[in-house]
Amino acid sequence: MNVFKKEMKANIKSLIIWCCAQVFIIFAGMMKYQGFSDSQVDVNALFAAFPEEIMVVFGLGSVDITKVAGFYSVFFLYFMLLAAVHAVMFGAVEVSKEERDHCADFIYTKPVRRFQVIWPKLLAGVVNILIFNMVTFAASVFFIAQHNDGDGLIDKVSLTMLALFILQLFFLALGALFGSLLKNTKQATATASGLVMGFFILSVVVDLYDKLAFLKVFTPFKYFEGASLMINDQLSFSSAAILLIVSLIFFGLTFLAFNRRDLTT
């Protein structure tokens, strides 16, 4: 419990900053929706004139963005990116930071096993990503309601947030695994953020070239689609199951790898 409390305290500032940024993005994004719906321009016709590549990169695939649910579904891509970076960094830093700050000697010479230090740290991670998720949820419902005659689309947003949380868990586990396997925090965060970037690029490539659609399974960003969550109210069960199982495996490997680690000063 002492480790959990300390780690929550240590991360509170950065969590507040992440949450503020997220609230601002949702606020600003929904302001744009206001702009669209006020301007009376046929936005769908306008966007149809854009090259497909551009639309794909910005996540404007095939949804009707003149409807608030359709417009909001485009956010999902940005949420995934932000949440992925937040979670993967958290995992990578949290597991390896004692060695970075040269205080591994302090905590790992206490009468505790290594997993007794690592698991409260990961629990703090889960609580952090959950708070980030809840703030995203609350801000979404609030700002959607403002542009949708008071209806915040709670059901649809809840489903979207559930998908987001599963992805956050996956990235937290991935980050933690890098933190326990790689030599130091710097390598872990660099590799982790590089991989997030790679996943994103792959998700764009898959959208652009139908022939490469089979590569979908290799990028978590393609496991859930904003449109099917927000419009069809569907969350892919198999995607959720795969991501959760892989996350569990990664968490397990993190414990194993960290246990075998030679800690440096």
Place this chain on the structure above:
Amino acid sequence: MNVIEINQLTKYYGKHRGIENVSFSVEEGEIFGFIGPNGAGKSTTIRALLSLIHPTSGSATIFGKDCIKYGSEIRRDIGYLPSEVFYYEHMKVREVLNYSASFYDNVDTSRIQSLAEVMDLDLNKRIDDLSYGNKKKVGIIQGLLHEPKLIILDEPTGGLDPLMQQKFFELIRTENQNGATVLFSSHILSEVQKLCGRVAIIKDGTIVRVENIRDMQKHNYKKFTLDYRGVIDVHHFNLEGVTNLTVDESTLHFLFKGDINRMVERLQGQNLMNMLVEEPSLEEIFMHYYQKEDQP
């Protein structure tokens, strides 16, 4: 009873040698010195004892239990002061010490206050505002707080001023008189001689020998440096106990082992500008004593 027993402990970092076949044991209630030049493998041995690193081969037991397998249990009764002290920088001294205490059962937290007074440490300062010496004090308190049965000190005196060193040695002696066993690692011979009963000497990753400090004192070398005003008469110092005599322009260097009065007599009448008598470094002692003795 042996508190620490190390048996053929070997650690390689990849191809890099850490330590090779290190064996020695520390008896209950003694202050055991662990001495060797920097990079000889002292910290590696200690870190393996604390299961911070995993040995390549060999084993070690503390309180009769394997120190990897029963690490967390053993560490309840170990107080450890690392050579380089670092703590969570954004915390206050008091917070770090309370955090440290929270890992142990039944810690008498009033000891934080009393130890801080002895060591003259301000508990309300933030860790990142502390000087190196003050951080070391945090480390000392943190290591002694839970009244450990075994105290492991890795180069503990660096950064402490002489007065603090004195207080620190007193603290360690008191803990020892109250029953704690101490493993004291250092590269400074005089420090170890002051405090320890027995010493293990490590060099290039292997134990050269384990000795009683009294036997070691027979080999009490002093390092002389004489600055001459005029011409140096090298043959003047051609007496028993003088080794490693070198001349460097107007300066004469040598090591001396033996009755210091004979040397004082010999120095009389010399036309000197300056004179320095020092504790030789461990390397120098190793070079001129152990190497010679190890050869048949």
